[in-house]
Amino acid sequence: MERARPTMKDVAIAADVSLKTVSRVVNGEPGVTPDTEQRVREAIKTLGFRRNDSARLLRTGQAATVGLVLEDIGDPFYSALSRGVEGVARARGSLLISGSSDADPGTERVLALTLCARRVDGLIIVPTDSDHGFLVPEMTAGVPVVFADRPPGEIVADTVLSDNSGGAAEGTAHLIAGGHRGIGYIGANRDIFTARERYRGYRSAMSAADLPVAASWVTMGTPTTASVQGALERMLVGQEPVTAIFCGNNRISVLALHVLAALRQTVAMVGFDDFELADLLGVTVIAQDTEELGRQAAELLFQRLGGDKSPPHRIVIPTRMIGRGSGELRPAAR
Amino acid sequence: MERARPTMKDVAIAADVSLKTVSRVVNGEPGVTPDTEQRVREAIKTLGFRRNDSARLLRTGQAATVGLVLEDIGDPFYSALSRGVEGVARARGSLLISGSSDADPGTERVLALTLCARRVDGLIIVPTDSDHGFLVPEMTAGVPVVFADRPPGEIVADTVLSDNSGGAAEGTAHLIAGGHRGIGYIGANRDIFTARERYRGYRSAMSAADLPVAASWVTMGTPTTASVQGALERMLVGQEPVTAIFCGNNRISVLALHVLAALRQTVAMVGFDDFELADLLGVTVIAQDTEELGRQAAELLFQRLGGDKSPPHRIVIPTRMIGRGSGELRPAAR
DNA sequence: TTGAAAGCGCTAACAT
DNA sequence: ATGTTAGCGCTTTCAA
Numbered sequence: 001m002e003r004a005r006p007t008m009k010d011v012a013i014a015a016d017v018s019l020k021t022v023s024r025v026v027n028g029e030p031g032v033t034p035d036t037e038q039r040v041r042e043a044i045k046t047l048g049f050r051r052n053d054s055a056r057l058l059r060t061g062q063a064a065t066v067g068l069v070l071e072d073i074g075d076p077f078y079s080a081l082s083r084g085v086e087g088v089a090r091a092r093g094s095l096l097i098s099g100s101s102d103a104d105p106g107t108e109r110v111l112a113l114t115l116c117a118r119r120v121d122g123l124i125i126v127p128t129d130s131d132h133g134f135l136v137p138e139m140t141a142g143v144p145v146v147f148a149d150r151p152p153g154e155i156v157a158d159t160v161l162s163d164n165s166g167g168a169a170e171g172t173a174h175l176i177a178g179g180h181r182g183i184g185y186i187g188a189n190r191d192i193f194t195a196r197e198r199y200r201g202y203r204s205a206m207s208a209a210d211l212p213v214a215a216s217w218v219t220m221g222t223p224t225t226a227s228v229q230g231a232l233e234r235m236l237v238g239q240e241p242v243t244a245i246f247c248g249n250n251r252i253s254v255l256a257l258h259v260l261a262a263l264r265q266t267v268a269m270v271g272f273d274d275f276e277l278a279d280l281l282g283v284t285v286i287a288q289d290t291e292e293l294g295r296q297a298a299e300l301l302f303q304r305l306g307g308d309k310s311p312p313h314r315i316v317i318p319t320r321m322i323g324r325g326s327g328e329l330r331p332a333a334r
Numbered sequence: 335m336e337r338a339r340p341t342m343k344d345v346a347i348a349a350d351v352s353l354k355t356v357s358r359v360v361n362g363e364p365g366v367t368p369d370t371e372q373r374v375r376e377a378i379k380t381l382g383f384r385r386n387d388s389a390r391l392l393r394t395g396q397a398a399t400v401g402l403v404l405e406d407i408g409d410p411f412y413s414a415l416s417r418g419v420e421g422v423a424r425a426r427g428s429l430l431i432s433g434s435s436d437a438d439p440g441t442e443r444v445l446a447l448t449l450c451a452r453r454v455d456g457l458i459i460v461p462t463d464s465d466h467g468f469l470v471p472e473m474t475a476g477v478p479v480v481f482a483d484r485p486p487g488e489i490v491a492d493t494v495l496s497d498n499s500g501g502a503a504e505g506t507a508h509l510i511a512g513g514h515r516g517i518g519y520i521g522a523n524r525d526i527f528t529a530r531e532r533y534r535g536y537r538s539a540m541s542a543a544d545l546p547v548a549a550s551w552v553t554m555g556t557p558t559t560a561s562v563q564g565a566l567e568r569m570l571v572g573q574e575p576v577t578a579i580f581c582g583n584n585r586i587s588v589l590a591l592h593v594l595a596a597l598r599q600t601v602a603m604v605g606f607d608d609f610e611l612a613d614l615l616g617v618t619v620i621a622q623d624t625e626e627l628g629r630q631a632a633e634l635l636f637q638r639l640g641g642d643k644s645p646p647h648r649i650v651i652p653t654r655m656i657g658r659g660s661g662e663l664r665p666a667a668r
Numbered sequence: 669t670t671g672a673a674a675g676c677g678c679t680a681a682c683a684t
Numbered sequence: 685a686t687g688t689t690a691g692c693g694c695t696t697t698c699a700a
């Protein structure tokens with residue numbers, strides 16, 4: 001039967017009071033006789049009234065909603081980040097609207113602007129590598145935007161990052177301390193900020209130890225089984241074979257494990273970003289606290305919503321190395 | 335400098351036309367001279383106008399938004415489901431608002447009602463084990479609700495499920511076919527629908543093969559390392575030791591792998607639900623298509639939004655066994 | 669082709 | 685303690 005939803009006006013008529021009195025009861029405002037309140041409550045119950053929050057929010061100008069744009073909600077990394085954001089939002093009484101950009105700048109743009117059109121209170125974005133100038137009008141109009149995991153392109157804005165270069169440097173230095181001199185690096189596409197940063201960390205640790213890096217030791221690009229296999233074969237044979245590898249993200253670590261298993265090869269290894277079962281497999285990793293990344297981004301957003309006008313922040317979340325064996329293998333005697 | 339956002343009225347004044355003309359231009363409605371349109375577009379650009387969709391949606395009564403309530407967006411299972419829902423919603427031009435219930439019926443209730451108060455067009459819920467009668471008024475008022483992964487309590491409504499019992503039966507039968515006669519079952523809490531169903535599948539496969547099930551072979555409850563370890567010790571020693579185990583979900587499979595590794599034990603094993611690296615670890619699983627679960631739930635929701643008034647559906651998504659070795663181990667000769 | 673008026677459901681500001 | 689009026693920013697209806 002699907003009657004249209006009753007409004008406060010309907011309730012007011014049923015309870016024979018004014019609309020405003022209904023509003024008072026619904027919102028728990030003072031100044032209503034217990035008797036009238038009773039009548040109103042009954043009318044609410046019999047009609048099945050539920051306040052229309054979107055009308056309320058239009059009037060108050062508050063959406064009580066934050067928007068989140070990320071690459072793919074199906075990816076554990078982003079879902080952990082999302083969880084961090086959600087926890088903070090919930091604590092502040094806000095809902096979360098999220099959308100996946102599929103790493104496409106066009107989709108990201110549409111999504112972000114759609115969320116702004118819905119008048120979310122603020123936006124958290126895991127940006128693609130592209131120009132984010134289209135957000136300037138929104139930001140000027142008072143919509144705070146916080147970038148998470150990667151900085152925005154072309155503009156300066158609040159950003160929360162993991163210590164990508166520091167973590168990669170620590171992992172590489174750990175391998176060096178273990179006696180390795182030839183260390184390969186397999187990373188994601190250079191278009192991606194985190195990939196560049198981690199590579200930078202690797203290079204800095206190598207040069208800090210005065211170790212040269214052969215061209216064949218570095219592979220960066222969208223990781224596939226084939227590319228990782230090719231990279232590993234290049235690194236492990238040839239005239240300057242490596243004795244250890246650093247994997248730039250957990251997808252690469254997993255692929256490398258597969259390939260190494262297929263090749264029946266063992267090599268020292270440290271991976272950036274932890275993953276499930278890495279402990280069981282004995283993989284040493286540089287863990288980043290993804291949920292914390294989301295939490296801090298959300299906290300910063302609410303700080304802005306609270307009126308903080310200070311210059312853009314750049315928060316860096318430390319990483320943590322977890323030794324599990326693969327990073328502690330010594331170079332094989334040759 | 336945070337000017338308030340300009341409205342259509344502001345644009346109308348700036349372009350020296352009526353508000354309605356602005357609306358026509360913004361919405362691409364016909365009946366505007368190219369010349370006027372030009373003036374309006376300029377005003378829009380200089381003022382930085384963006385239509386307020388929430389006001390628009392209040393007027394049109396359409397939210398172009400679907401709500402999703404699940405247990406924990408940080409869990410890969412739910413994020414895959416979420417991805418399925420999001421894909422369909424996006425294709426239909428809708429946004430997705432989601433919230434995590436943390437498996438708490440109270441939170442679930444608040445979240446679902448909050449989303450309804452926002453007047454989402456429809457709701458997809460991964461329900462906790464509780465009474466969902468509180469949703470009847472909403473459903474009567476015309477908000478379609480689809481339950482995913484588990485059926486609702488106390489009410490009959492559209493539901494999309496995996497074939498839990500069928501999958502568990504298939505996995506168990508596979509072990510039986512491999513020569514096992516003593517097969518243990520470690521499952522989640524009986525409060526959870528999927529846990530009950532999978533256990534039912536296990537039992538039915540055992541009795542179909544005329545195999546008795548010793549009391550010590552079955553453990554059901556919230557899985558922890560300790561509980562899984564206790565369960566395995568009980569099953570593997572004693573007078574009626576098992577030669578194989580069936581794990582009721584992927585969390586349990588992973589815990590079992592850890593415990594077995596610590597005990598230096600090998601035992602045949604099939605797990606319900608696939609997980610990353612299960613291939614590398616050679617774990618045979620009953621895979622469910624979680625993303626498809628979300629997709630189908632969303633498709634059903636949009637079907638209802640399209641006006642379908644047929645009786646509640648119950649869609650069951652088949653599972654698929656993936657043999658990787660652990661389920662193909664033969665019972666050790668004793 | 670263009671515009672004025674009414675109203676979506678609610679709250680804010682001001683009466684009474 | 686209760687009610688009236690205006691209006692959030694937009695669309696709808698109807699008139700010019």
